[in-house]
Amino acid sequence: MDRAIAIEVNRLCKDYGSHRAVADLSFQVYEGEIFGLLGPNGAGKSTTLRILITLLQPTSGNASIFGHDTVREADRVRRLIGYVPQERAIDRFLTGREHLQLLSALYHLTREDAARRINELLKLVDLEAHADRPAKTYSGGMKRKLDIACGLLPNPKILFLDEPTLGLDVQSRLRIWEYVRMLKARGMTVVMTTNYLDEADQLCDRLAIIDGGCIKALGSPTELKVALGGDIVSLTIKETDRIAGLASALANQPAIKTVRTTSNGLDIRVESPEKALPIILETANRLGCGIEFIEYHRPRLDDVFIAHTGRRITDTAEQPVE
Amino acid sequence: MTEYWQEISALTMRWVRRLSREKFSMLFTLVQPMLFWLIFFGNLFQRAADTQVTQAPNYISFLAAGVVVMTVLNNGLAGGVDLLFDKENGFLERLMSAPIRRSSVILSRFIFVMTITSLQVLVILGVASLFGVHPATGLLGVATILLIGMLFGVGLTAISMAMAFSVKSHGDFFSVLGFLSLPMIFLSSALVPLAAMPGWMSFLARFNPMTWAIDAVRPLILSGWSEALPHVAMVIPVMLAFDAICLYGGVKAFRRAMG
Numbered sequence: 001m002d003r004a005i006a007i008e009v010n011r012l013c014k015d016y017g018s019h020r021a022v023a024d025l026s027f028q029v030y031e032g033e034i035f036g037l038l039g040p041n042g043a044g045k046s047t048t049l050r051i052l053i054t055l056l057q058p059t060s061g062n063a064s065i066f067g068h069d070t071v072r073e074a075d076r077v078r079r080l081i082g083y084v085p086q087e088r089a090i091d092r093f094l095t096g097r098e099h100l101q102l103l104s105a106l107y108h109l110t111r112e113d114a115a116r117r118i119n120e121l122l123k124l125v126d127l128e129a130h131a132d133r134p135a136k137t138y139s140g141g142m143k144r145k146l147d148i149a150c151g152l153l154p155n156p157k158i159l160f161l162d163e164p165t166l167g168l169d170v171q172s173r174l175r176i177w178e179y180v181r182m183l184k185a186r187g188m189t190v191v192m193t194t195n196y197l198d199e200a201d202q203l204c205d206r207l208a209i210i211d212g213g214c215i216k217a218l219g220s221p222t223e224l225k226v227a228l229g230g231d232i233v234s235l236t237i238k239e240t241d242r243i244a245g246l247a248s249a250l251a252n253q254p255a256i257k258t259v260r261t262t263s264n265g266l267d268i269r270v271e272s273p274e275k276a277l278p279i280i281l282e283t284a285n286r287l288g289c290g291i292e293f294i295e296y297h298r299p300r301l302d303d304v305f306i307a308h309t310g311r312r313i314t315d316t317a318e319q320p321v322e
Numbered sequence: 323m324t325e326y327w328q329e330i331s332a333l334t335m336r337w338v339r340r341l342s343r344e345k346f347s348m349l350f351t352l353v354q355p356m357l358f359w360l361i362f363f364g365n366l367f368q369r370a371a372d373t374q375v376t377q378a379p380n381y382i383s384f385l386a387a388g389v390v391v392m393t394v395l396n397n398g399l400a401g402g403v404d405l406l407f408d409k410e411n412g413f414l415e416r417l418m419s420a421p422i423r424r425s426s427v428i429l430s431r432f433i434f435v436m437t438i439t440s441l442q443v444l445v446i447l448g449v450a451s452l453f454g455v456h457p458a459t460g461l462l463g464v465a466t467i468l469l470i471g472m473l474f475g476v477g478l479t480a481i482s483m484a485m486a487f488s489v490k491s492h493g494d495f496f497s498v499l500g501f502l503s504l505p506m507i508f509l510s511s512a513l514v515p516l517a518a519m520p521g522w523m524s525f526l527a528r529f530n531p532m533t534w535a536i537d538a539v540r541p542l543i544l545s546g547w548s549e550a551l552p553h554v555a556m557v558i559p560v561m562l563a564f565d566a567i568c569l570y571g572g573v574k575a576f577r578r579a580m581g
């Protein structure tokens with residue numbers, strides 16, 4: 001690939017005391033793409049982001065933004081980036097406009113440039129009507145929009161979004177996806193974290209699945225799904241006590257790649273459904289397992305996630321399910 | 323340099339705006355509880371306090387210096403609270419991810435706290451004069467009082483900020499604050515002169531920077547320049563040393579928290 005590299009991360013580690021939050025991360029982000037860090041709570045997404053935006057120093061390893069080291073050239077880096085933190089970083093007493101005015105001074109804009117830019121941004125995130133109200137009167141979605149406007153104020157080359165749609169309703173989420181796609185269309189590089197699979201799937205050009213501070217898989221959503229190979233057959237079984245027996249009987253059949261038990265059945269990854277389905281049905285029949293429901297689908301991102309981490313993203317961290 | 327100034331003034335304006343948004347809190351900031359100390363304590367102990375002991379015409383005139391310095395103490399020790407909240411809700415991260423000098427946020431806070439403190443000290447001196455306490459050293463004396471207050475306040479604010487950047491939660495912050503401020507007041511010459519204290523208390527009070535500040539402010543109010551000047555000459559280097567120590571600690575805590 002000969003695409004320009006926006007971010008280069010090289011063997012990055014971050015320890016908090018004896019706890020390793022980020023363990024040996026290496027990846028690249030290309031200019032103009034939407035890059036996602038997908039992982040469950042506590043995976044180390046925010047920590048990685050904080051290192052990239054110069055607010056944390058790595059324990060070892062390094063990262064650079066357009067060739068500028070995040071530690072040694074922190075000030076250069078800060079002039080290239082915009083940041084939208086995970087928490088609603090809002091001052092309740094200031095109005096939306098005052099937030100943006102404060103930031104324009106911190107980015108050293110002139111008064112005229114600031115005024116123009118602020119009006120542009122307020123229009124973009126649809127907050128014009130509420131710009132002069134204190135932020136404590138804003139709804140959650142409005143605060144998030146203000147957050148994003150703040151991140152965009154410096155007109156950054158790279159925008160960092162930490163869980164931009166956490167806790168938003170469906171409409172606001174779609175709205176934010178729209179903004180992000182529009183920013184990409186304008187040539188901005190976007191790095192975002194998320195623990196929503198659908199968000200990673202639909203929005204990100206490429207993503208890194210991280211868990212326990214490590215990258216488990218990296219690629220475009222399609223690549224990751226294709227790389228998994230084969231399709232998924234999900235069974236729901238009446239006799240839950242016989243699931244384990246069925247799983248072991250199926251495990252070493254030729255047409256079947258992997259078998260995973262779920263709470264009420266099995267997820268079976270198969271080479272080709274034509275060959276596997278008869279075997280599955282016949283084995284279930286022989287072992288006296290009544291099949292309540294059977295479903296067959298192409299690999300989805302949650303299958304990718306499970307295949308690489310051994311658990312669902314919604315399961316709490318550090319508790320792999322078998 | 324102009325960039326630096328742009329950052330500091332915008333950040334300072336933010337503190338001012340926040341204060342002005344809360345009408346009540348603005349009112350109570352100027353008409354602060356310390357005034358009640360002066361008015362109620364001052365008049366309450368009028369007859370209980372022995373003027374032979376306090377060496378002042380009346381207790382309220384003795385207390386005025388103490389109340390001035392207590393105001394500085396309270397403001398200084400609380401000076402880091404807003405930064406603590408900024409740290410907790412992520413606003414500080416937002417500010418620090420901008421290409422600003424790392425010191426801008428802190429400096430803006432110093433400027434704001436010192437300004438508010440000076441205004442409060444002026445209000446206290448104004449109220450004291452309603453009760454007949456007029457600074458013996460005149461306007462220059464008032465300016466000197468403000469200077470001493472600021473020198474002391476810088477160190478205290480630095481302690482407060484160091485705490486804000488180090489504590490795990492704001493519960494811890496307020497516990498330490500409550501723990502710190504009363505002994506600072508009682509182990510100083512704010513309420514009674516050292517000579518009238520039990521031996522061990524006056525011994526400890528001698529090491530309290532607050533005592534030094536009060537012992538310089540009090541003659542500026544009560545006696546006049548000839549008595550005040552030696553104290554003022556002493557308190558300035560003492561305060562500078564105090565500030566240096568506190569700032570060193572503050573900068574260390576800040577570096578640790580902000581990378």
Ligand SMILES: Nc1ncnc2c1ncn2[C@@H]1O[C@H](COP(=O)(O)OP(=O)(O)OP(=O)(O)O)[C@@H](O)[C@H]1O
Pocket residue numbers: 016019020021039040041042043044045046047048086195
């Ligand atoms: N300041 C800190 N001190 C100690 N440990 C921390 C600190 N910040 C994060 N951690 C730990 O580091 C790990 C990674 O945290 P991080 O915030 O990066 O996770 P995350 O992937 O962003 O999770 P979430 O989806 O919940 O935001 C967690 O185990 C967390 O407890």
Ligand SMILES: [Mg+2]
Pocket residue numbers: 045046047086162
């Ligand atoms: Mg996070």
